Amino acid sequence: MNDNEKQVTQENQQTVEKLQQEKTELLGYLKELKAQFENYKKDSLREREQIIKNANEYFLTKLIPILDDMDRAFKEVEQSHSYKNFYKGVELIYKKLWKILNDEGFFKIEVKEKFDPFEHEAVEKIETNEHEEYSILKVLENGYKFHSKIVKPVKVQVAIKPRGGESAKTE
Incomplete structure (x- = not known):
C-alpha cells in the first residue's frame, strides 16, 4: 500500500469515527428528547385533570347555596x-339554579314553530292536514x-303530510 492509499484509508477511518461519534450524540439527543416528550405528555395530562377538577370544584361551590336552600325548604315543610x-320556596330555588346555569353558559333550547334538525329530534310524527x-x-x-353546543336536543312531535287517504298517527 502506498502512502496515498494509507492517507485515504486514514482519512476514511477518521470520517467513519467522526460519523459514529455524531451518530452516538444524535441518538443520545433523540433519547433525551423522547424522554422529555413523554414527561411533557404526562405533565400535560396531569395539568388537564387538575383543570377539570378545579372547574368542577368551582361549579360545585356555586351549587352549595342551592343545596342549603333545599335543606331549609325541607325543614320548613317538616315544621x-x-x-x-314549600312550593314557593322550591320555585325560587329552581329560578336561582337556572340563573347559575345560565351564567355558566347552560341554556334551555327555546322551541319555535318549525322543526330544526340541528336542535330538535322528531320522536313522534303525526300525519295531519291541519298543520304545515x-x-x-x-x-x-x-x-x-x-x-353553542347542543348537549341534548329537544324531543318533539312534528306534523307530516298524510301518506294515504286519512290521517293516521305513526311513530
Whole structure:
C-alpha cells in the first residue's frame, strides 16, 4: 500500500469515527428528547385533570347555596306542614339554579314553530292536514345547550303530510 492509499484509508477511518461519534450524540439527543416528550405528555395530562377538577370544584361551590336552600325548604315543610310555602320556596330555588346555569353558559333550547334538525329530534310524527308539514305540534322533552353546543336536543312531535287517504298517527 502506498502512502496515498494509507492517507485515504486514514482519512476514511477518521470520517467513519467522526460519523459514529455524531451518530452516538444524535441518538443520545433523540433519547433525551423522547424522554422529555413523554414527561411533557404526562405533565400535560396531569395539568388537564387538575383543570377539570378545579372547574368542577368551582361549579360545585356555586351549587352549595342551592343545596342549603333545599335543606331549609325541607325543614320548613317538616315544621309547618304547609306545602304552599314549600312550593314557593322550591320555585325560587329552581329560578336561582337556572340563573347559575345560565351564567355558566347552560341554556334551555327555546322551541319555535318549525322543526330544526340541528336542535330538535322528531320522536313522534303525526300525519295531519291541519298543520304545515314539519311544524312542531308538541314538546315531549326539553333540550339544552352549553354555550353553542347542543348537549341534548329537544324531543318533539312534528306534523307530516298524510301518506294515504286519512290521517293516521305513526311513530
